[in-house]
């Protein structure tokens with residue numbers, strides 16, 4: 001046993017050693033936290049919501065196969081066929097230059113989109129993840145995302161989308177002081193409906209399962225060559241291939257991105273026969289700002305035709321995120337609905 005004569009050293013040395021050991025074990029703990037799994041669990045429409053919630057929380061991503069008949073997806077595509085204002089991403093952009101997008105408006109343009117947005121099993125699964133952190137969830141994003149073959153045989157396809165977290169929309173999602181002991185709060189859950197088959201060659205969404213548990217940093221270090229987060233290789237990636245009518249759900253902290261389309265084949269339908277069509281919804285905590293403002297994206301007369309559930313999800317009626325436990329009845333709710341002259345709160349007046 002080493003004996004230190006100096007009283008200062010007797011106190012100082014053990015302190016320095018224990019601080020160093022704590023730092024080392026914290027570092028090892030953080031590395032271990034970044035565990036990889038290559039499991040992308042698959043379920044059917046008859047799965048119980050609790051099981052779906054558990055798998056989604058654990059793996060960060062789940063596929064629900066054949067949740068609706070493919071004919072519903074044909075209706076969705078038909079309704080959006082003539083939509084205006086669709087756009088391709090710029091070269092090198094996040095959206096991808098061979099990807100066609102229709103943002104926010106599809107919710108007003110398609111009755112089928114409105115139906116899918118309130119699918120009971122999907123919304124209940126989303127609530128399993130988000131409800132511990134809010135009173136209401138919000139539908140914040142609706143985007144039609146079509147990954148296309150390059151326009152000509154000799155043009156190279158746009159690269160796969162950079163792996164990212166949808167939660168990066170909210171700066172607070174990387175706050176280091178968010179609670180971790182009770183599980184870190186998820187800010188959003190993303191839901192991608194397969195409006196065509198999603199295959200390895202047409203751009204099925206790519207995932208790093210389990211990455212929802214990795215320590216979060218404001219700016220994740222990316223390898224310049226591969227454009228992957230450092231330490232990640234192609235082998236770590238799992239693609240959500242799924243037949244038309246299926247849906248993939250992922251947590252806002254799960255790293256993911258659209259796949260690349262294979263080069264155009266001679267056999268490809270020159271219009272868009274091999275295009276990957278996906279309808280993306282992102283549901284977020286009711287007290288967060290949504291990505292899309294549906295109130296501007298469509299006429300009020302269209303929103304007035306929404307089902308009660310969808311109206312609530314976009315914050316058109318109901319208390320949404322604002323509700324005081326000590327007060328029953330409407331108070332400071334949005335939107336302001338007004339009422340006849342002289343009427344009081346509770347008689348249709350919200351203030």
Ligand SMILES: O=C(O)CCC(=O)C(=O)O
Pocket residue numbers: 145161166192203204205206256257258259278
């Ligand atoms: O299109 C996809 O598969 C994913 C798109 C996506 O993750 C996004 O744009 O945030």
Ligand SMILES: [Fe+2]
Pocket residue numbers: 164165166256257
């Ligand atoms: Fe995304």
